[in-house]
Amino acid sequence: MAGRPRDERTRNRILRRAADIASAEGLEGLSIGRLAADLGVSKSGLFGYFGSKEELQLATVRVAAEVYLQEVVRPALAAPPGLGRVWRLCDGWLDYSERRVFPGGCFFFAVTAEFDARPGRVRDAVAAAGLEWNRLVTRTVDDARRLGELTEDTEPGQLAFELTAFLETANAVSLLHDDPAAYRRARTAVRTRLRAAATDPAALPGPDPAA
Template sequence: MPGRPRDERAREVILRRAADIASKDGLEGLSIGRLAADLGVSKSGLFGYFGSKEELQLATIRVARDVYLTEVIQPALTVPPGTGRVRRLCESWLSYSERRVFPGGCFFFAVTAEFDARPGRVRDAVAAAGLDWSRFVARTVDDARQLGELAADTDPGQLAFELIAFMETANAVSLLHDDPNAYERARTAIRGRLDAASARR
């Protein structure tokens, strides 16, 4: 099928644009008609890729996860397990939000608020992504605890919850108040919390 690689590239471009739109206007703000107009292509052409608004939303979540993996997770995995990896993970997330990899800040922060109380396949996909993220942060924290770099009584789930809260607050405050200092405040809070949890305190 000689046309397949070009079709796949076109699909990637479409979905990356869809993720940018959804980060600002939400997944409900996405439609095949709007995306077609935005990209200057036909609705029938886009319909052939996705078939329905829900399929477009689900595909957009998948491409956003790929971006998240590249921007946030993979940089942290270049650092050996321990508090260094925890710190790098937090910094990668703050940088991803601060650099506006998605123009609306963190894609998943935006769509979680939109779908947290709505049942259905889209909510399930958003919830699964959020759960994977919180579990990954907790596991990274637990690795540092088991290596003796964090205090033995550290609760990985609790510390992960707090670190994520600092990061998401920076994202929200930066967007709502156009406050660039929000990220530095989050970095200060994260350093303080990890220092307090250190086995060497």
């Protein structure tokens, strides 16, 4: 019993390193041998935590999801429902990617591209995380509409799709072209789109994109 907290810390350290690797090299880039060498632990000891590469991949998706919740979702949900929360969700996502919480940018952007056409348990876990995020963005937009802060004809699913596209494009462009300006452009795009749909554009945080 006394050893379990230390074992859990070790397991979490292994998985955090695995998530960092996967964000840049993909989940298929993970191996027990690679992690053991990186972390200075034995292969047999590391194998005892997971048992197979697939279990390692699934555990890595779970720990990445917890980091995502901590960095993006929970801070946004601390804001009251409405237009400000929509903005905070988008701005928080861009900040998470821009700060390279994972060295390869957004973990889920990377592994979705890797597994989107590959059936199996890992794909299902990645897809479930993506679906949960899309539902959250859509629900947050819909809350703002119901509160009268977005126009009544705003279609939440469509607006959520557009906002997510701005975020993911910034992540991709910043990585591929080493272009930090992609985040500024994405924030401008998000503000412009939200102001166009807002009943009171002045209520949106941040400078006017036309200024």
